[in-house]
Amino acid sequence: MHKFEEKTIKTEPIFKGKVISLQVDDVLLPDGKETKREIIKHPGxxxxxxxxxxxxxxxxxxxxxxxxxxxxxxxxxxxxxxxxxxxxxxxxxxxxxxxxxxxxxxxxxxxxxxxxxxxxxxxxxxxxxxxxxxxxxxxxxxxxxxxxxxxxxxxxxxxxxxxxxxxxxxxxxxxxxxxxx
The missing domain is CATH 3.90.79.10 (Nucleoside Triphosphate Pyrophosphohydrolase)
Structure with a gap:
């Protein structure tokens, strides 16, 4: 585990298209606080x-x-x-x-x-x-x-x-x- 790692608590798929998908992750920060991350997934x-x-x-x-x-x-x-x-x-x-x-x-x-x-x-x-x-x-x-x-x-x-x-x-x-x- 990296000292800055953000642990994913939950992932909510928002959109799945031909090229990309979008998800919102609830994450636990290294200091114990929670936040959200909007992430685009791409095939490369x-x-x-x-x-x-x-x-x-x-x-x-x-x-x-x-x-x-x-x-x-x-x-x-x-x-x-x-x-x-x-x-x-x-x-x-x-x-x-x-x-x-x-x-x-x-x-x-x-x-x-x-x-x-x-x-x-x-x-x-x-x-x-x-x-x-x-x-x-x-x-x-x-x-x-x-x-x-x-x-x-x-x-x-x-x-x-x-x-x-x-x-x-x-x-x-x-x-x-x-x-x-």
Whole structure:
């Protein structure tokens, strides 16, 4: 037991959707007091840093309803039930970009918002990219535009707030700091 552990007394499911569920937990704090915690449960996700042979980064632009605006992002998506993260990363790369990779490397995993959600994102680096004619098709409710950009162009997209999500900013920083482009 950790000295800051909060013991769950009761869990009340509030909502169960296609992607997330929401619950409210009654917890016992380390000092003996009780409080409530609102928690979002998420199946986990992957994102892919896809680098072309000419050192460009493959990005996708798509509309994000929660923000009421489009964002430019690294290819990404949620894990399907029972799916291994690397398999998911390969699937998402192909669905969103029409590309396959000969070399997929796990880079890092991180929690996106641990104050209220358990979403864990697994980051992969894809090299030896090839376009495929018979690639997987995107989800029926997903509309994306493909982009290939240099690291300088990606950083300009960040300054313009077109790249404005943490996973993509993290991915670009990884690329820059590790001299991959």
């Amino acid at each position: 996700a992957v994102c892919v840093i896809a680098l072309t042979s000419d050192k460009k980064i493959i990005l996708v632009e798509q509309y994000r309803k929660a923000l009421e605006r489009p964002l430019v992002e690294v290819p990404a998506g949620k894990l399907e039930p029972g799916e291994e993260p690397e398999s998911s990363a390969r699937r998402e790369l192909e669905e969103e970009t029409g590309c396959r990779t000969g070399k997929m490397t796990h880079v890092q995993s991180f929690y996106t918002s641990p104050g209220f959600a358990d979403e864990l994102v697994h980051v992969y680096l894809a090299e030896d990219i090839e376009r495929v004619q018979d690639g997987l098709t995107a989800d029926e409710d997903e509309f994306v535009e493909l982009m290939e950009v240099t690291i300088d162009e990606a950083e300009q997209l960040m300054r313009e707030e077109r790249i404005y999500d943490a996973k993509t900013m993290w991915a670009l920083q990884y690329v820059r700091l590790n001299g991959l482009v």
